[in-house]
Amino acid sequence: MRQTWRWFGPKDLCSINDMRQAGVEGVVSALHHIPTGAVWSPAEIARRQDEIGRMKDGSPSHLAWEVVESLPVSEDIKKQKGDWRAHLETWKTSMRNLREAGIEVICYNFMPVLDWTRTDLAWRLPTGGTCMRFDLIDFAAFDIHILARPGAAEDFTPEVTEEANRRFADMSEDRKLALARNVVFGLPGAAENFSLEDVRRHLAEYASVSADRLRGHLVDFLAEVTPLAQDLGVRLCCHPDDPPFPLLGLPRVMSLEADYRAVMQAVDIPANGITLCSGSLGARPDNDLPGMMDRLGDRVHFLHLRNVLRESADVKGSFHEAEHLGGGTDMVALIAAVLREERRRKAAGRADVSIPMRPDHGQDILDDLGRQAQPGYPSIGRLKGLAELRGIMTALEHPVEGLR
Template identity: 45%
Template structure:
């Protein structure tokens, strides 16, 4: 079996991104994961808007490979307000994307906030900076800033002690910056949420437990999967990040069991996954290569990054070939899946990946604060180069082994 390389991509946040399409092309990528971030959550993506963005990307010699993301309005997750209208807009957006030949759509079902970190500029020994999640610091946010009732019950005595020390060690300006880091890191846009906004959103979830949230997710899938099938669009749900409950909210896309449940909700090839190694990585029990092997046929997009687990749920984002993630085994499993697809004639045999996040390093450290944390150019270019080299090594080792076997047979 041949193990073909995956298609290399970068995330691009649109015309206002400080990393240009020219930069991305020079990094060696052939496509981008991008979205229409200027359109408010829940509103319709028109064919005209999609066509305009696609033309910009293609004029730079690249392809709009994957939509990341068509975001869900909170009303859909809670089944409140205008959720039926937002679902209809979502379905039509999928049809419009398919009509413009953009065929893979990532989304997530994380309540209230998107991905969460407690430090966006955690300094490593080599001087580079990365994203970091520390449970004690998040406890400080919950207890002293959000003032969520019963939050203390979610943390250990040591974490509570460390949270108090962390909180008392910050001045007013540092507390304001910490609040912004936690509640307003949405991909490609700033929501401008306040603590009061977060409290109001949390109140809507008071009667929504894990089972109820899964029920809402299933209803959403039953509505949109037929539209995706009609459009020829493959869906890719992104896992929870971090992959455990925060702010008392349930998480339903964090483990192997969760993935099996999601795929069984609507058993269609278009109901698929975005396999994000960095989002699954903080849970030691998640066997990432085995998850690829089990669910490989339903993977529609790939994010590759590594985390360094520090214990008790703490982690920082490591270099792509370092940390607690066995990137070799993951890439080998994904490339094998591609080989199986190609051998059986699947039209979607080629999977698109991007290096997910990256360290702020070298010249990027001298630039103004990045609008999209984790998405500076040089750190991701390093990640792409490392992953490209690893993939090439895997592919060539299989080819060379086949040649040796063929020679011996002669």
Template identity: 50%
Template sequence: MLATMRWFGPNDQVSLMDIRQAGCVGVVSALHQIPVGEVWSEKQINERIQIIEAENDRYSKLEWLVVESLPVHEDIKKGLPSRDKYIENYKVSLKNLANFGIKTVCYNFMPVLDWSRTKLDYTMPDGSKALRFVWTDFAAFDLFILKRPAAETAYTEETKKAAKKRFEEMSAEEKAELQNTVLLGLPGSMEAFHLETFQGLLNNYANIGAEELRANLHYFVSQVAPYAQKLGINLCIHPDDPPFPLLGLPRVVSTEQDLEMLMNAADVRANGITFCTGSLGVREDNNLPAMVKKFADRIHFVHLRTTKRETEYNTLVFHEAAHLNGDVDMYEVISEILKEENTRRKNGNYDAEIPMRPDHGHQMLNDLSSSTYPGYSAIGRLKGLAEIRGMEMAIKRNLGN
């Protein structure tokens, strides 16, 4: 696997030198400063490449290997008439990226929100900090902070009762923290959505259920993936995080069946998957090693992390676990990935080595006093990468590599 780390650009507190010293050969990055839907120009792409590769003559080579993400405009997700304009812009951006040799582009199709948590600094037994999601707390936000009109029908009576008790026990500071956490904006930005306008964004999906959103996703990939194939770009969707509906919003990239339907919607290899073990692993019904084996040829990028499921008030709770200590069978997952790489080498594929990054590391050691984007501290990801690379080496020896 090609070891990479996500880098949010020149303002990222984790430097490119940090990423080099971690043993990475590539960077996962995006032009977060460009408004969603606008074209990424060749000039802007080249500027980012020049920054990433500026020290390549002095130090180990570092490349911009993966774009994460080239975001999909909300009009495409909603299936509005304007979507074709934004799809054309998307294709131009892909062409400009291809002109600079970038071959892997990640995206997601989650409406309004990206990944969602209810706590960004949950204290682990060893004193490190982790991301955490508590369904009862999320319900408390929905019912008593956002006060979404349809929220009452979204939860069981037991959950509503528990959420009310939890909300009444929260201090003003805890309520503000919960609100800011749920409304955190897209990765790469520390700006959150505003509570006053957030309901309006949700209302745009009032008549869009899972069937409609899925149709809009399939339309998008049918238009874009064949074009990406001609450009030599692997387009790979990131699964929903967490992999179930939130706030009345449908989510359609959460299960093996979801992925199978999506792959069939545009039957070209460029219509692929970012296999995120953390996102998919939240669902107990997702058999991750079997899914890697099934979709192996369509997996173009891998996020290796794991969550640990708990229960509270008979509802779901999960936190980001240490990379080898959660619910994901990391040994079996990595084994299947390495087997696929062997198959690609035998077939002479140019993309035999799959880009991988450790994801959502714990905040620990010196990073406890640093300000980094939640889940993207340097040392926690370094620890995860070291563990993954050690396991990779051991599995390769067992496979006879």
């Protein structure tokens, strides 16, 4: 497993020096400043590579940009409206430019409107640390009362709706504003300037897009870009829905093993692959992460290793970001399945034997608490997670124990 680390660019409070000292082997990044639908030019790609390649004093970092996360798919492509065909061509041009720069793995997602959704970005834990959390009652209160989406109450059980009504009635104005900001933070690149009216407008544009239709649009997108990716030697990997169940009346099409299997079969080309995110998929009790790795592992091109603690047995329920070894996913079993897949690849003579992984998210602990880093991406919390994951990998590969 190739140990990587996500970096948001020069404004990231985690520096190249920090990553180097953490012992990571490669960097996951993206050109977040370029608008969705625009081309990632060779010059901009080279600039990011240069930023990753140098430490603060200008000396070589010996790190390289190895995985793109994410090359965004526009809402026009997802809806097949407006400039979607032009956006397809710019997406392919960006992919060519990335490959010419030596980058082979591109992560993307097909979530409509919201990239991810949390109701709390710094929920206090009993330890004194903080983490991100999705509270179903708070979200229902937002959807029904703050956003006031027509028909929202019908998407929740009567019990959830009743509790959401009570909670909203007790909310201060500050809490209502904070809840709205937290939910809107998942809008790509728009945490600071998207209004509730913007959200309502986006939702209205998806009114006629069912889950089957959105899945069809995903297959159409992949049918266009994957043959080129295969020719170029690029591995594409779709990130799952986060959380993996419908929200705001929007369709979700990458939440289950069956969803991935259907899309892999529809565009049955090796370059069409999976970002196996154990945190996103693990937010559902019916997703078997070690089993998914065993069954779909030949198409897993990228790994996000994190854990969530589900707060109920319901498919659609509350959860929070747990320690990497402390949530509902058996991380030892999952890593063992990854190592088995890598052994199979080695035996088959594949070039992509070592699957890039990153310690996804982390709790804010110690000095992270006052650092105000990107939500979910504290330096110390991720370093702790990486150390734990690295320990499992080392133990399972040790000759005394052997890989079972």
